[in-house]
Amino acid sequence: MKEIVSIQVGDYANFLGSHFWNFQDELLGLADSPDADPAFKKHNFDMDAIYRIGETHQGIQTYTPRLLSIGFQGSLGSVSSRGTLYGERASVKQDVNTWNGHVAREESKPVKKNLFLQSLYEEEQETTAVVNSGNNWENPSNSEIQDKDIVKCLENGVQYWTDFSKVHYHHQSLYELNGMWMDVENFNHYATGRDVFSEGFRGEEINERLRFFIEECDHVQGVQLVVDDHGGFAGVAGEFLENIADDYSNLPVLLFSVRRPGLKVSNTLQKLSRSLHDAVSFSRLSAYCKLIIPIGLPSLSSSKASRYLRIKDENLYHTSAIYASAFHSVSLPLRMEPLGPTKTSNDASGPLDMNEIAHLLAGQGRQNIVATLDAAIPASFSGNLINQCLDKLHPLTPETAEDVEDSQATECMVVHGALKSGLQRASVSEVQEAVQAAYENAVAIPRFSHLSVSQCPLPIPLPFPSIFGSTIGQHGELLPSSSSSESRSPLDVHSIPMAARLRSSRSILPFLENRLTNLRKYGLNQGAAGSELLRSWGFERDDVVDIGETLSKLVSTLDPHSGMLSDSDSD
Template sequence: MREIVTIQAGYYANFVGSHFWNFQDELLGLTDSIENDQIFKSHGLNMDVLYRPGETQQGILTYTPRLVSMGLQGSLGSLSSRGTLYKEIQEAQVGSLTWTGSVTTQTSQPLQKNLFLQSLDWEENTNVDRSGAYDNAQNEAHAEVQDKDIVESLENEVQYWSDFSKVHYHPQSLYELCGLWTDSKDFNNYGIGRESFSGGLHAEQVNDRLRFFLEECDHPQGIQFIVDDSGGFSGVAGEVLEIIADDYPNIPVLLYSVRSPDSCLDPSHRKLTIARRLHNAVSFAKQSALCKLIVPVGLPSLSTSKMSKYLYLEDRKPYHTSAVYASALHSISLPFRMEPHAPSAQYVSTSGAVTMNDLIQILAGQGRQNMVAVLDASMPAPALTSTGFQQPLLETLQPLTPETAEDVEDMQALESMIIHGAFASGSERASVCEVTEAVQAAYTNAVRRPRFSRLSVAQCPLPIPLPYPSIFGKLVGERGELFNTQVSDSSSSRGSLEVHSIPMAARLRSSIAILPFLENRLQNLWKLGIARGALGSEILGSWGFGRDDVEDIGETLSDMVTKLNPISKASSDSD
């Protein structure tokens, strides 16, 4: 078996991760349910790649994510850092026998669970599942009303990623960075994260947890690392990546650096703006040097992107935007746990399964050695027609990587795409062969073609669990069908009660489209941190970076730009 260990670091990364694990939990539930669509029962995924079987001290069998999640103290909300499955008997507190004075105990009340978490407790205690197997019509009506209340509650009240998590976690999975003498809003740059993590026992404790999951793997294929790159956890991730490079040099790391829309805006204060731009350059350069492939994820606005035709998104809600990014990450990870199929020839290579390392070689190989990729997604993906796709598939793919160039010609581009759950011209799911032929036709007729494109196809769509946000517009049907006229509905958006699954397409590509992203970071580092009289040199010094360190970071960025476009490097040097 080819196991994957997942790491999540930071506030927004855990929002993305919470949605990601909800998808996996939903797939597990749909597979076991008798009444659900057969397409979910034969999804062809090996869930053991992401999950580990276990057993509590009471002999109860468990199945939990192979996950290490990191956050600031208090970031778990009402969730215990020990999880909920492995409940241990608390040791009796022994008081001092020599103290005869009065004792004052100060305790804080635990956070109250919201309606969704309360409903999970109710289901577990009463042995009732969400498939509708209730004792009588009265209970069924009550459950329907409750689900509507739950959806409304989540839309208005989510504060923590645990507020909408439906997954049980292992006690080794949830780690809080305790003892930080700084406010969470000041934990906002690479330097403070690096200092906070390396200055205490955090590195040792996180490494112990990572070792716990990795050493029980038979043949780990890689580490899936999701980091909130907008603040201090980028520095934490850098330290963890160094641990992995030292202790597990043969295990590849696929790193997703994610950001919420509000973190993409420069602050109004000039010094903070300089610090933010230097942080962006330092964080990306340090992380990219310590992983096999880095994928920046996070647009300044999803609500104004081409996805807004079918999705109703509020950029200010991390609960909304993280759901989109998690959907894309779920899709991209599917080939890592699919059964292999025979490849087909022609310009587009098709095969179901691919290991994480093979994907990295596809995108970073063939002489390019580009360690950064662009993530695109089509959500929901268009249906097939007799002549191809309902809409041009390649035009519906929305870049989720910021600062990417559009409509660029790159004869050396390398791509890997996954399409799953696509419809044929009617309401039936398209076969793997039909999707393959349509994609090959789309690339053959495209004006701009990559050097190589690999395709994975699956019939199982993306399941929409109950705690998924209400982000679908009125042109989206119950199974993710795309309509030309709006569905009759009183609400402005539709959620899990109206939309149960959707077809998806996602793509990773190595392309010169990423050049603006790289050039902006290189130029900001040069102007603000390296050039004579640079305004940010003092800031970088306070982060623990000397002149030589900063120049090394600049060289890392410069090399990445040069490998993609030598002319661009020459131009930046002349500036």
């Protein structure tokens, strides 16, 4: 086993992570359920790669994500930063009074659990009571919470990412930036996050928590990090990544840089600040990871990826579920069990570790690879697998070029839970043959493509949002067209087939060129309007030139003839 340490930095990253860990929890439950689809019982995923075994102070065994989550103070809602398994630290009573003047005391009321969290608590209380009574316990309470009421509650009332989290967390996992509360208006660019990380003992405390998870691993594979990159959390992640590079120089990092839809700027100054932040953030983050994948369309609801879905762009609970589904899929090869003497390729094939993925996508010696993420949600291949498996993949990475021919393109694709007709699942070999045939008939063929396949679909847990269109069936199959505009909930859709792809190609060039062009225009050219703003962020001229050179190298790797940043440009 090669362990993975997961890191989530920022509010939206934690929304995505909450869905991701719900998927894992659902997989664990279905694997032990006698009534579950057989595909969930033999999924061939090594859950120990991302989970850790431990125990509470009372000696009770725990199984929790190997996770470090970073967010604002107050962003955990009704959940304690100590998690739900280990209890609170005993408070120290202060009897010494050193102030004789008037004292005004203000207390914030604890956030109440919503119906979903209440139902989890009641279920755990019942389980504990049954165990303690030798299975003879009877429930004296009639306060049953209906699933349909939970679905309605979540659709209308998710405020915190913990509101829909069904997972127990280790007491080292949830880190709040003390003194930084939610909705801090000025926490809106890279430099603010950099300064917050460096203030007081925050950096040391965060590093220590990461060290806790890494040092208990036997053969750590690497770090998968998700960062909310649109504001100061990019700076927090950038400083953290620099420390990781210093302390664990050989540890690969796969970075998913996510951004919520619908972010708008209302004036020229905000546009200038956003443009410079995007350039600085991407340059700094990409410098400290093996692979960076930008995620986040300006409008997810109107994208091709949402063809069968009913998404509200302003609803973080909705949009993060889509990105989490794709994140789950492309990261499956990292925790697939390798085939051994007692295993066959009938259920899954194509495991990779982080170094292998980075190496495969590097092509001809590319470093600090930028990849795009494409997904089919759901990947309903019923009918003709060959013609559909590639056409249904649509980008979740913004500012990409479509239909770009790149003879040096490389990719890693994952297909899991594919249906070939009705509710019959395609075998691993059938999917492999279909994808191979599709590429033989494609106009543009990548230089190298790796395929990972599993028969296990994406499970849809109860706290998943009601975002499926009326044409999606219980197992993700396509139903006859319907005029209904109502969305289907996780009570109606239990699993879906998925396809996702990481691709290193020239299609990412517009994304990179936009950031480089804006840096030159607003920060490097003589008399640039943003030079003073960058200086106020702590970036001197030489620092900005270095940022530009990093972006220029990323562009020239994909397009050697671009010549986008010359010495004359930066004078």
